[in-house]
Every structure is written in structure tokens, then in C-alpha cells.
Amino acid sequence: MSDHQVLDHVDQYLQLGREYQCSDLHLPTAYPPAWRRFGHLSPIWSDHPPLSATDTERLARSFLTDDKWDRLQSHGDIDFAYQNAQGRFRASVVKQRLGYDMTFRIIDTNIRSIEEIGLPLESVVPLTRYQNGIVLVTGAVGSGKSTTLAALVDFINRDREDHILTLEDPIEYVFESKGCQVNQREVHTHTDSFAKALRGALREDPDVIMVGEMRDLETIQLALTAAETGHLVLGTLHTGNAPRTLDRVLDVFPTDQRDQIRIMVSESLRGILSQQLVPRVDGNGRTLAVELLVNTPAVANCIREGKTFMLPGIMQTGKHVGMVTMDESLRRLVTAGVISREEAIFRSEDKAQMHSFFKS
Template identity: 80%
Template sequence: MSEHVVLNHVDEYLKLGREYDCSDIHLSTAYPPAWRRYGQLSPIWPDHPPLKAEETEKLARSFLGEKEWARIQEKGDIDFAYIGGDGRYRASVVRQRLGYDMVFRIINSQIRTMDEVGLPKEHLIPLTRYQNGLILITGAVGSGKSTSLAAIVNFINEDREDHILTLEDPIEYVFESKGCHVNQREVHKHTESFARALRGALREDPDVIMVGEMRDLETIQLALTAAETGHLVLGTLHTGNAPRTLDRVLDVFPTDQREQIRIMVSESLRGILSQQLVPNVQGDGRVLATELLVNTPAVANCIREGKTYMLPGVMQTGKHVGMITMDESLKKLYVKGAITADELLFRSDDKASTRSFLES
């Protein structure tokens, strides 16, 4: 692209992103237009000059409605689901010192099955058949949590005859009612917060509730209450593995409530699926590494006594119910030739044991 024309509308960049199999498009002031492909962020055109403030403002105006534009002027940032450029996107626009920054997460309209995503289906399916309890999907930003969650919800939609309610910020995948009746609510659009939506949800007689993100005390508390009172709750957290997830859930609560919460979690938790997407050996895609914790009596005991540090050991002995630690999952991918030794070492928790594994 020699003349470096700044395209007139964000849709033109988004179309490119879809064509080249990207996960995100970045249009930021003082940085050239960029995309994230297979986990790597790089400029779309290597010699494109950085975008100027007036160019990003024009691009922002090209797709923001009056309501969104007013909100960004008032609040300084917005997140919402944008439909355009051949599909759905999770759009985030922020106003910063130099100008506007826009990031678009490309949402595949096709909901993938558990098999296509590569989830440990035989051990996850039993968890989805409980009438109540809590299933957590965790991982860093961009680790494919939404995709996995959508695959699981879609499986429940086909497998059961119930009422599913999803609370999302924003709605990413659109579910059509199959065996189940599905209602989707968007935070900020249909309700003011996850906590408010969850409180309302309990009056709508749902069997399954999907909470897009359990980010604060009130939401976590309500999700636990819902899981205890006869609802199957699916939620996501930005944590790396099962012990850290449980610590995160418990640490949100005031100290005097923790013992009671530990008992609640030990009784209502069904399982935790932690995941990360690892660049493959060829460098032209990514593979899914998953850790699965299933709540057995031994796991419940560790949670009740606040000994989450003992969980990796318990998980080692729980292979028969499908438990696997992230390190084991990464080693399997390395043995299969799917990921490099460098990636294995970089991503493993127990570096010393991984080093000796690589040297053996």
C-alpha cells in the first residue's frame, strides 16, 4: 500500500481482518492500523505511517451512533457489540491523551462445537447435566473463554429442555432456541450491571444462567447464591488456573465471611476449566491448552479448609474423572509436536519440573 490512504470507514479494516483470519483489529492514534493474527500484534501494512488524531476521530465517527458518541464524550470509553463489516464485533473505544483508540474483537457468527474447539468433552458433559452448581471458565484476555463458553451453552441448548438466560457485556454469540428457550440480555443496554441483571434473573425462573464476567463481589455473591438455590451457573474469570481462580473468588469477600463462602463454594462448585491459546509450531495458528478441575470430595475438602495450594497434587490423582493440570496439558501438546519447547517452558507454572522434563 504505497500511497497510505486512511480508509474511510472502520468496516473496511474489519473486512480485511476477517479475510486474513485475525482475532482483533486495532485503530489507535499515533500507531499504524494493526491486527492480531495467531496471537501476534503487528501493523497491517509494514510501512504505514501512524494514524493522526483527526484520522482516528473520523474513523470513530464513521461507525458510532449519536448515543455512543455522546457516551464517549461523557465517560471517555465505551464497550458494545457492533454489527457491520460483514459480521459482529466486540468494539471498545477509548479517549486517551493523544486521541481515540479503537479495538475490535472479531466474533465468529458460527458457534463452534465442543469438539471443534477442542474441549475435554467427555468430562465436561457430565458437569453440564447438573441441575444446580457453578462451572467456571477462566483464562487471560484473548484465551478463547467466550468461544468455549458459547460451545458449552450451545451444547446445553441442544441437550436439555430448559430455560437458559445469558447476561453479557456485550452479547457476542447469538443463540437460537433449540431444545431450550434462550434469553440474552446485554449489560448497559438491557440492564445497568451484571449484579442487577443477576438479581432480576432469579425472578425469571431460569434453569441455566450464563454470566459473561464475574468481576466484583456482588456479582460473585449472587452467582454463588443462584448456584446454591437450584440454578446451573456458568461464569468466566480472568485467572490462569484452578487454585488461583478459587483464591480470586474467596479473596473478594471480607475476611469475616470467608469461612462461610469456602463452605458455599466447596458445595456448589462443579468444575473449573482454565485455558490458554498457544502459538503452534508452524506459527500459522494456535492450539488450545486446557486445565480441568472437577469437584470431588478431596477437592471440596481443600476448598473448605482454605488449602488451595494442595489442589495441583489432588488433580494429579484425579485423572479418572478427567482432571488435568495446565502443565500436563502443555507437556502433552509438546510431545504431540504441536508446540515448541520454548512455549512449553514460558507458559508452565512449575518451571523446574518442566526443565527436567525437557532434559530427560
């Protein structure tokens, strides 16, 4: 394809993205088609001209149904799970000043296991075996939270005989019922919001509830209530580490409720997994760096007293229950020759300490 004409259908670009192991594909107005490979965004072809507004409109029309097109016209943006012969994609189309922008997250339809992802099995499995409480998976956009959640749900699906309910926006991984009965609901398709779906969920007699995103006060409040009333809740937040996650949960509540919420969280929290995907030294994709906080009496005490700043210290002494800080995980990956020192320093919480660790 030397002259790089614009392809006729979005599916042709998505096929390329899959073939070249990309995580995301971008078709923006006034820029050439681009992809994100191993965390790095670049044009697919270096000499491709920018897409015109006519090109992106034609591409958007190539895969949007009439009702989605109408919704895009009235709302200005749409997010949904798109499926074609090659698999599933998380699609986002927005109207902007110059035209339409399309972004696709390429979903790996085969659900990876806890071991395959590289999570510590002996510390993570106990978190999935509680009858109630809340487990949080946190990290920046594109840090593999959905993949981790899918692995946890898949493990529970095989390990228990219960009712699992997932609330997602949009549904990414499709679960077949194994040991458990699994129901999946999509926000905006089957229900208006996470909060509304969660309120409904409590009447559907689930044992395990997966909440795709806990973004607002009402959703967080309902998730905590569900965790307290005999459900195991798995949720995600866009926070960088365990202390920040707890601050984020507590900060959404009005000041006069904070003491009560701290007690609630200290009792219902089971664990927090915070993660990042770090480029490997060998250039072969990215590897998972993970921080794990397990709720112990010492952790619960810190949460109750609002002293989340003390958590990193407690995590360093909690190795016997599998606790590990992000910096410790990064150091282990450098020592094992998987990632570079530069990456570890760049991604660490305490850069000065990381510097001195490598000097010693």
C-alpha cells in the same frame, strides 16, 4: 494500495481483519493501523504512516451512532457489540491524551462445538448436565473464554429442554433457541450491571445462567447464591489456574464471611476450566491448552479447609474423572508435536519441573 491512504470507514479495516484470520484490530492515534494474528500484534502495513487525531476521529464517527458518540463524549470510553454486513465485533473506543483509540475483537459468528475447540468431551459434558452448581471458565484476556462458554451454552441448548439466560457485556455470540428457550441480556443496554441483571435473573425462572464476567463481590455472591438455589451457573474469571481461581473467589469476601463462603463454594462448585491459547509449531494458528478441575470429595475438603495449595497434587491423582493440570496439558501438546518446548516452558506453572521433564 501503495500509498496507504487512510481508509474511509472502519468496516474496510474489519473486512481485512476477517480475511486474514485476525483476532483483534487496532486503530490508535499516533500509530499505524495494527492487527493481532495468532496472538502476535503487528502493523497491517509496514510503511503506513501513524493515524492522526483527525483520522481516528473521522473513523470513530464513521461507525458510531449519535447516541454512542454522545456517550463517548460524556464518559470518555464505550464498549459495545458492533454489527455490520460481515458479522459481529466487540468494539471499544476510548478518548486518550492524543486522540481516539479503537479496538475491535473479531467474533467468529459460527459457534464452535466442544469437540471443535479441543475440549475433552467425556469430562466436560457431565459438567453441563447438573441441575445446579457453578462451572467456571478462566484464563487471561484473549484465551478463548467466550468461545468456550458459547460452546457450553450451545451444547446445553441442544441437549436439554430448559430456560437459559445469558448476561453479557456485550453480547458476542447470538444463540437461536434449539431445545431450550434462550434469552440474552446485554449489560449497559438492557440492564445497568451484572449484579443487577443477576438479581433480576432469579425472578425469571431460568435453569441455566451464563454470567459473562464475575468481577466484583456482589456478582460473585449472587452467582454462588443462584448456584445453591437450583440453577446451573456458568461464569468467567480472569485467573490463570484452578487454585488461583478459588483464591480469587474467596478473597473478594470480607474475612469474617470466608469460612461460610468456603463451605458454600465446596458444595456448589462443579468444575473449573482454565485455558490458554498457544501458538502452534506449524504456524497454523493457535491451539488450546486446558486445565480441568472437577469437584470431588477430596477437592471439596481442600476448599473447606482453605488448603487450595494442595489442589495441583489432587488434580494429578484425579485423572480417572478427567482432571488435568495446565503443565500436563502443555506436555501432551509438546509430545504430540503441536507446540514447541519453549512455548511449554514459557507458559508452565512449574518451570523447573518442565525443564527436567524435557531433559529426561
